[in-house]
Amino acid sequence: MPYEILEHTADLRMRVAGKTKEDFFSAALEGMMRVLAEKPPKFFEKKLRQVKIESPDLTSLLIDFLNEALSLAYINKEIYIKAVFKKLSETILEAELEGAAIDGFDEDIKAATYHEASAAQNEKGEWETVIIFDI
Secondary structure (H helix, E strand, O other): OOEEEEOOOOOEEEEEEEOOHHHHHHHHHHHHHHHHOOOOOOOOOOEEEEEEEEOOOHHHHHHHHHHHHHHHHHHHOEEEEEEEEEEEOOOEEEEEEEEEEOOOOOOOOOEEEOOOOOOEEOOOOOEEEEEEEEO
């Protein structure tokens, strides 16, 4: 599983992993969106949103990406099912989020936080981190 919900006393804690940076970022987005809406709409008119982010390092880029996607989800009342990365380096991300309109959210997330987040490759060469979401 690319993401796993972990126990946390007050917030939501999630472990995220991926073989590539793209898989890693996609797993984090998928996990966060599944918290917002457990069952995405089956039939929908595809909505596309452009995201461009520059951050000082990969961990910050991941958290900034998730918070941007979260903001877009709330502003547009949408869930993002897929991200197509046009550029993804250690500090720059350009992507197109593909999603659908939704009537309401199952859970509210205030933000993805930097607490415990540290994007790094493990001994298998996969990218991983733990993300705590403020709920």
